[in-house]
Amino acid sequence: MMKIKYLNSSRLYRALAAGGKAVIASQDYLNMINVFPVADADTGINLSMTMRAVLQGRTQSGSLSGSLRSMADSALSGARGNSGIIFAQYLHGLSREIPAKDELELTSFASAALKAVDHLYQSLMNPVEGTMLTVIRRWAESLKTASEKTGDYLQALLHAQDTARQALQETPHQLKVLKDAGVVDAGAYGIVRFLEGVVDYIQKGSLREHISETIAAIEMPAIEDHSGAPTTYRYCTEAILSSVKADIKELKSLIGNLGDSIILAGGPDKYHLHIHTNQPDLxxxxxxxxxxxxxxxxxxxxxxxxxxxxxxxxxxxxxxTACDLPQELADRYQIVQIPFGISFGDRFYLDKHTIQAKQFYRLLSSYHKHPVSSQPAPAMIQNLLEFTAMNYDKVIAVHISDKLSGAYQSSSLIASRLAPGKLGVIDSKQLSVTEGLVTLRIVRAIEAGMSFEEIMESSKQWTRNTKIYTDINTLKYMVRGGRVPPLAGFIADLLNLKPIVSLDAEGKAQVYGKSLSRKRNMDKIIAFIGKELQTRKIWEYAIVHAEAEDRAQSYAHKLTQLTGKKPAYIMPLSPVVGVHNGIGAVGIGVSYDPA
Known part of the structure; x- marks a missing residue:
């Protein structure tokens, strides 16, 4: 076989494409053996998505360093998860160390590959050996050693590949969690598959759609049940940081006590942050x-x-996340929530994920721009629904009224692509506290053993028998958000009118009543509910509020006297709903049993 004496832009891209295809082909297996740092079965997905970002981000450039830099930048932006960001950071370091040449001999490439390891370790708060870090480091060291004996890329890569395989086999001896599970490190295995894909391409000269899964040098242990659910930090949090006003040491110091698995990949112009934390909002x-x-x-x-x-x-x-249901109930019933977006100017948040109610209402009262809400990204909805569907016999998705958001339509489209009857999508025709009550009723039915078909049919009646009464303090937030014309808001403010807002049978917002004082609003809402109780019984009721807990408790006291039962829950109003209802609003949701 002809010796390969240099690397150029096109050869680099083809090699990375071959390595990426090998990783993508191994995605399911990587997910199955994923136990570190968290057994969340996503290493294969994260590495595959990162590989796709690398390949899709290549810009045409005759320069080897230019092509690598474009792919590294795309990797930083598109990387997912701990493993994806580590790989992206290594590419980033390599792109910074590669000399600005169109063609690169082996010794220069091997030297850059080893120097890039330093970039990788410096990006981590607490580097852990026995992972993909170890495999990358030992591969780079072996490549450097081989480059001192040969100028042939293939010969050196074969030597370094053997070292990487050996390092992979040793990972269970370095991390007890791997040994206990009977697996090698998933991220490290992904790196070995990547390297083998590169060598396979060089030897056979084609980018095949399917790369062999067989790795003769590595034993495939039987898959065992993984233990080790996340016990310290719950949320894997990521973001792209640009125009940073601090160096990497200051950034690490700022967030270092808020989590672990901290990676700051990239350089001063752009960082990709990864951290496991319990406080993504902070x-x-x-x-x-x-x-x-x-x-x-x-x-x-x-x-x-x-x-x-x-x-x-x-x-x-x-x-x-327009569904207001306490976290303790969501945890008890293992409910998945898809976040809406909220923007304060150029600050973009994920509702109930990167911003919580207390912080939201503080910003709402002080920020110079009124926030704007946006529906969940279709890709996010698809990822969460498909992951959930993959692990359940059936899945039910409950959404805010389709007259208020396109989330229901997005989920319905995804349901049409899955197996018939796999995913049932429900338009709750509600929002906030009443969407929460419909969801609670459905999940209790699941707990009681009702069938998927029975729940889907019964949900129609449950949505009809649920009513929201929102006691609005002021219309100024609805005016700012475009829900109410400025003139109507001005007149209401001039006359000191306090509206009661509800939803009609189709889920459209409607003014249900109005008063000249908040006290009269409370009296009217209690009277509305009292009238309903003459012909039917309450199943459950709940209360939400926007920085108005005292008023919410007053409603709870009066309704407890009226109904003889306490509210199912009282909680802050979701930020995405608070965008329009504003500070001081109180929502009362009632779910009735049929007459």
Whole structure:
């Protein structure tokens, strides 16, 4: 076979494409052996998505360093998860160390590959050996050693590949969690598959659609049940930071005590942050003071683990964050929530993920621009629904009224692509507290053993028998958000009118009543509910509020006297609903039993 004496832009791209295809072909196996740092079955997905970002981000350039830099930048932006960001950071370091040449001999490439390892380790708060870090480091060291004996890329890569395989086999001896599970490190295995894909391409000269899964030098252990659900930190949090006003040491110091698995990949012009934390909202609150923050991502590792390893029911439940249901109930029933977007100027948040109610209402009262809400990205909806559907016999998705958002339509489109009857999508014709009550009723039916078909049919009646009464303090937030014409808002303010807003049978907003005082509003709402109780019984009721807990408690006291039962819950109003209802609003949701 002809010796390969140099590397250029096109050869680099083809090699990376071959390596990426090998990783993508191994995606399912990588997911199955994923136990570190969290057994959330997503290493294969994360590495595959990162590989796709690398290949899609290549710009045409005759320069080897230019092509590598474009792919590294795309990797930083598109990387997912711990493993994806580590790979992206290594590419980033390599792109910074590669000499600005169109063609590169082996010794220069091997030297750059080893120097890039330093970039990788410096990006991590606490580097852990026995992972993909170890495999990358030992591969780079071996490549450098081989380059001192030969100028042939293939010969050196074969030598370094053998070293990487050996390092992979040793990972269970370095991390007890791997040994206990009987697996090698998933990220390290992904790197070995990548390297083998590169060598396979050089030897055979074609980018085949399917690359062999057989790795003769590595034993494939039987898959065992993984233990080790996330116990310390729950949320895998990521973001792209640009125009950063601090160096990497300051950034690490700022967030270092808020989590672990911290990676700051990239350089001063752009960082890709990865951290496991219990307070993603606090992370973003700090970051917005130091940088432009984009592409936020928050994965609930606990929920992922529960769904894939410890599901309670055969039917899974998904809803959106316009659904106001306490976290303790969402956890008890393993409910998945899809976040809406909220923008304060150029600050973009994920509702109930990177911003919580307390912080939202503080910004609402002080920020110079009124926030704008946006429906969940279709790709996010698809990823969460498909992951949930993969792990349950059936899935039910409950959404905010389709007259208020396109989330229901997005989920319905995804349902049409899945097996018939796999995913049932429900338009709750509600929002906030009443969407929460419909969701609670459905999940209790799941718990009671009702069938998928029975629940889908009964949900029509449950949505009809649920009513929301929202006691609005002022219309100024609805005016700012474009829900109410400015003139109407001005007149209401001039006359001190306090509207009661509800939803009609189709889920459209309607003014249900109005008064000249908040006290009269409360009296009217209690009277509305009292009249309904003359012909039917309450199943459950609940209350939400926007920085108006005292008023919510007053409603609870009066309704407890009226109904003889306490509210199912009282909680803050979701930020995405608070965009329009504003500070001081109180929502009362009532779910009635049929007359």
């Amino acid at each position: 992370i973003f609150d700090k970051l917005f003071n130091l940088a432009e923050v984009s592409s936020p991502k928050v994965d609930d590792m606990l929920r992922q683990y529960q769904i894939s390893h410890e599901r309670k029911f055969p039917i899974g439940l998904v809803t959106d």
